[in-house]
Amino acid sequence: MYGQDSEPVTLARDCVAIIVPAGDQVVLRKGARGLITQALGGSFTVYLDGNLFRIAGEDADALGKAPVPPPQLPPDAADEDVEDLVWEQLRTCFDPEIPINIVDLGLIYECKLKHADGGDRDVEVKMTLTAPGCGMGEVLVMDVKDKLEIIPTIREARVELTFDPPWNRDMMSEAARLQTGMY
Secondary structure, eight states, rough: OOTTEEEEEEEESSSSEEEEOOOOOEEETTTEEOOOOOEEEEEEEEEEEEEEEEEEEGGGGGOOOOOOOOOOOOOOOOOOHHHHHHHHHHTBOOOOSSSBTTTTTEEEEEEEEOOOOOGGGEEEEOOSSSTTTTTTTTHHHHHHHHHHSSTTEEEEEEEEEEOOOOOOGGGHHHHHHHHHTTT
């Protein structure tokens, strides 16, 4: 749950958090003490009072951290530039319990970029979870949607959660399998 590299933290203000793995939203109170067990992709997993909580990057200041700046694109960005940034953003989405991004976990089945009105673009993503009953499913879907919709020229991100085909460890990248010992 936590280890030697966990960082002690005292909340500087009240902030919203999601209980891991249940997915329920709660408010953590100013002055609460815990440990940051994971700080990846702009969000944080905090161990506090015997539970794990996911704190969104927009509340980084409550942990004494700086938020991650939004992604940038040059004004003349081509579709390939936008698609590269979309995949880069997807790699900033992490399961709060697993320190591997959702792309390397093999959770992204499809990602399509489409032109929309006024030169904007829409993104359609099909993704899955490591387990159908995961309480963090909707949290991960919203994380993907939010991180894609802050990309300049992205008008809307539609994220479909599917379990066909069911996820299995063979969908993980080789690096992810090595990191988790699931080779």
